[in-house]
Amino acid sequence: MSILIRGIDKEIYAKFKAKAAEFGLKIGEALTKAMETWINLNNQLTSEEIERKRNIATFRSIIKDLEKTYPHKWGLISQGDLLCIKDTYDEIIAEIRARNLLGTPSYIFQIGRKIKKRTFGFGSRVK
16 A cells, blocks of 8 residues: 655654664564554553543533533533533532542533643642
């Protein structure tokens, strides 16, 4: 199979090609081994990372319905469940404290607002 890959750093590629030649491997063989290694290293997710992924998956599955029903309100997802909808961010923070979720990966979002980073792990930032 032939694949075109864009955006590879030229210096890294040159070093990679030289290393592959040292081992007598074709670029495709070496790249396949490198990709397998990278996949295996990144399969070792921590429980916190798994929890964040669950929260994001929940968000993605419910956001369309929430946008219709609760525009501009704030939501809190933790432990893979939508825990509450509130009018303000401060009410969400109060809910985190009340539910003793400090230090637990939680997902706070304003419904209808598009932001780049949506995951939060609360620790010292919320008191």
